[in-house]
Amino acid sequence: MxxxxxxxxxxxxxxxxxxxxxxxxxxxxxxxxxxxxxxxxxxxxxxxxxxxxxxxxxxxxxxxxxxxxxxxxxxxxxxxxxxxxxxxxxxxxxxxxxxxxxxxxxxxxxxxxxxxxxxxxxxxxxxxxxxxxxxxxxxxxxxxxxxxxxxxxxxxxxxxxxxxxxxxxxxxxxxxxxxxxxxxxxxxxxxxxxxxxxxxxxxxxxxxxxxxxPESPRWLAKVGQRKEFEAALQKLRGKDADTSQEAAEIQDYIETLQQFPKAKLLDLFQTRYLRSVIIAVGLMVCQQLGGINGVCFYVTSIFESAGFPSNVGTIIYACLQVVITALGATLIDKAGRKPLILVSASGLVLGSVLTAIAFYLKTYEIALEASPIFAVTGILIYVGSFSIGMGAVPWVIMSEIFPINVKGIAGSLATLVNWIMAWLASYTFNYLMSWSSYGTFILYGAVNAIAIVFVVKVVPETKGRTLEQIQAAING
CATH class of the missing domain: 1.20.1250.20 (MFS general substrate transporter like domains)
Known part of the structure; x- marks a missing residue:
């Protein structure tokens, strides 16, 4: 029933x-x-x-x-x-x-x-x-x-x-x-x-x-091209997409920023922008003074000095960079910027220590057969670690944290610091190696350890937030 x-x-x-x-x-x-x-x-x-x-x-x-x-x-x-x-x-x-x-x-x-x-x-x-x-x-x-x-x-x-x-x-x-x-x-x-x-x-x-x-919608909004801004945003999001909320958020934020006077270099050191400057410049310094350009430009001689076939090592080095950087791209929006860069910096410390051990063993003729193994392992861990985080993430964060009214001048400053540090690292590498081969990599390991502390204490997580939300949170 x-x-x-x-x-x-x-x-x-x-x-x-x-x-x-x-x-x-x-x-x-x-x-x-x-x-x-x-x-x-x-x-x-x-x-x-x-x-x-x-x-x-x-x-x-x-x-x-x-x-x-x-x-x-x-x-x-x-x-x-x-x-x-x-x-x-x-x-x-x-x-x-x-x-x-x-x-x-x-x-x-x-x-x-x-x-x-x-x-x-x-x-x-x-x-x-x-x-x-x-x-x-x-x-x-x-x-x-x-x-x-x-x-x-x-x-x-x-x-x-x-x-x-x-x-x-x-x-x-x-x-x-x-x-x-x-x-x-x-x-x-x-x-x-x-x-x-x-x-x-x-x-x-x-x-x-x-x-x-299309041109960057945010730049178009900044220069007052309202129609072009809306058209560019619509083109990027699709003709059927509702862009009204995103457009309003961008427009409101830019209107707020335009109340401030036109930014000059010294303005970056005002309280409201100072944290962004410290984050961007600090990450660029950590990225380059950790030794990557010295290692990159002279990787062949490093393998030769450690007694490892340089042609084999260079090919492995080149392939590893591409694969690990691609892996980092798939992880950054899932794991977040901060965890990825911390893992990267930790790996850089380990790679530096292993490479230092290799040169120490060779310098004092201790366990010479183990020196090439430590060298190639250390360099590959170093390169792989840099590729997964420290290589890309500082540029990602730099592109996110500056308000658009100071982004041009602030980005120029951060990029200039990066290139100066890159030149300094590559210029000093041979001098450091002639001073002490293992001491050079101990120094790089110390810089990367400092980078870990800097990221933990200063760098915010920016995953899953709009640029306007990130910049408002950092700069108040």
Missing amino acids: VTKKDEERGQDSLQEENREPLLQDQEKTSADRKDKHEWMVYFSTFVAVCGSYSFGTCVGYSSPVQSAITEDLNLSIAEYSLFGSIMTFGAMAGAITCGPIADFIGRKGAMRTSSAFCVAGWLAIYFAKGSLALDIGRVATGYGMGVFSYVVPVFIAEIAPKNLRGALTTLNQLMIVCGVSVSFIIGTVLSWRALALTGLIPCAILIFGLFFI
């Missing part, structure tokens, strides 16, 4: 069964719509990180072509050393001017400017008949690198939704190491002039791609 309760239960069950497919269809439709909305963000990011890849080709160029260029153009060691290092000074000039350029002509305008310098630089290197043209070309590509190092992560951070911002901004570092690694590899089979021409490819893709992607 069927009771009334059984009938009601049956109807409820039938309704539930009918509701489940409907909910699944709604969820699927929502997911499909979300994917459609985000394709322009992905495409815009791809175009922007072509600049990061171009950055990597500039860094990776000088190593595989050294013997060929010195032989073809009869360069002395001093002349080639100048060619290799002068790029850093071009990058410093780019760092000084990148913020004002990006503020004045926009993020896309800054990327076009940077690409133009890189194209001119590569062509100067390709047609070079002597050291002067080589140096001019190297300075020009260095300038492009300095601008790219700031504007690419800033542009990506400003266009990405908060749930994708960390991963997409990390692609900046991934494409840099891809550019370095590919240059190392193809540089072994191409002539130095042909390798210079390959540097034009990412620049060409970037210049062409910029015609199809």
Whole structure:
């Protein structure tokens, strides 16, 4: 006998069964719509990180072509050393001017400017008949690198939704190491002039791609282009997306910031911006003084000094960078910025200690057969640890923490500090190694240990928050 309760239960069950497919269809439709909305963000990011890849080709160029260029153009060691290092000074000039350029002509305008310098630089290197043209070309590509190092992560951070911002901004570092690694590899089979021409490819893709992607909505809002701001945001989020809440939040925040006077360099040291400056500059100092540029530029000699086959070690080094940086990109929006950088800094300490042990054993001729094992293990742990966090995360955080009214000048300062520290680390590496090979890596380990303390005490977690929420929390 069927009771009334059984009938009601049956109807409820039938309704539930009918509701489940409907909910699944709604969820699927929502997911499909979300994917459609985000394709322009992905495409815009791809175009922007072509600049990061171009950055990597500039860094990776000088190593595989050294013997060929010195032989073809009869360069002395001093002349080639100048060619290799002068790029850093071009990058410093780019760092000084990148913020004002990006503020004045926009993020896309800054990327076009940077690409133009890189194209001119590569062509100067390709047609070079002597050291002067080589140096001019190297300075020009260095300038492009300095601008790219700031504007690419800033542009990506400003266009990405908060749930994708960390991963997409990390692609900046991934494409840099891809550019370095590919240059190392193809540089072994191409002539130095042909390798210079390959540097034009990412620049060409970037210049062409910029015609199809929107400008940063936040920059458009800052300069008062209201219609263009709304159109760019709608294009990034999809034509069917409701952007009213996000647009209102951005607009309200920028209107609040515009009540302040135009920012100058000294204004960064006011109380309301000082914490952001300390975080950004501190992370850049920790990133570079931990020794990465010394290790990167001289990894071949490090393996040789420790008694490990340098060609095998360099190939492993190049591949490991790419794989671990890609892993970091997948983890940053799940694990968070702060945990990732703490794990990275801890690994850098371990890698430095193991490498120091290797050189200590070799210096005092103790267990010589163990020295190469410690060396290669230490260097690979060091490189892998840097790639997963310390390489990319400081740039991600730098792109998130500054209000847009000071972002240009503050970003220039942080980028300039990064390049000065990069030059200092690479310049002092050989002097430190001649002083004490194991002492050098003990020093790097100590710097990375200080970085752990700095991150724990000073650096905030920015995962899952809008740029406006992050900046309001830090700067009050």
